[in-house]
Amino acid sequence: MSQTCSFCHIVAIPDAHNLRSTRVAELLRQNGPPLEAETPSLLAAVRDAPASLSAIDEEIKETRKTLEKLLRERERVKLYASDGTTLLHPIRALSNDIFYEIFSWCVSDWQDIMTAPQGPQDSLDPRRPPWTFTRVSRRWRDVALSLPRLWSTIVFDTYRYKEFRVA
Known part of the structure; x- marks a missing residue:
């Protein structure tokens, strides 16, 4: 009798020894000829x-x-x-005005820059806004580049770029 898988109900393939009749199995165990x-x-x-x-x-x-x-x-x-x-995805349906608002909240105004406890953040750091917005998608890049507030304040650490100084 063949066995059936309880999960998929496919008939299991018996191993080769069970496919043989008992007479053939008996003949194979000895060295005599068949009848x-x-x-x-x-x-x-x-x-x-x-x-x-x-x-x-x-x-x-x-x-x-x-x-x-x-x-x-x-x-x-x-x-x-x-x-x-x-x-x-719902983010694709957001209007540019929503992106303008979100992006504006991600950059500091001059007052926040000057009073930041860790000191001013370098505007040229590509790992920080507004640069990060320009690398998400073409649409985000276009929106970010069209928002002057993102690019109106430039702060950079002159000590970080001292090798580029002109004497």
């Missing part, structure tokens, strides 16, 4: 095996093609869903 009555069925099995194997191999080949096609289709559907999720 005369058994010889015709054994010859037929040997004779028909190449055609049967060829048919099975062809079916396996077709099944693999179907599997590969389904896997490609699965990847296409996953990609389409991922693209849809990205394209429908």
Whole structure:
């Protein structure tokens, strides 16, 4: 009796020893010849095996093609869903005015710069706003470059750039 997977209900493939009849298994354990009555069925099995194997191999080949096609289709559907999720993200619907407001809150005004406890932040640091806004996307870059408030105050540490000083 064949066993069935309890999860997917696919019939399990028995191991090769269980595929043999008990008589064949018995004959293989000893060194004697089969009975005369058994010889015709054994010859037929040997004779028909190449055609049967060829048919099975062809079916396996077709099944693999179907599997590969389904896997490609699965990847296409996953990609389409991922693209849809990205394209429908709410941040894409924000107006430029919202970005102007958000970006404006990320840069300090002159009063904050001069009274900062850690000292003035270098405006030329590409890891800080407004430079970081320009590297997110083309839209963010366009919005950031069109907002004069982001670029109206320049502060840099002259000691940090002392190798560029002209004597």
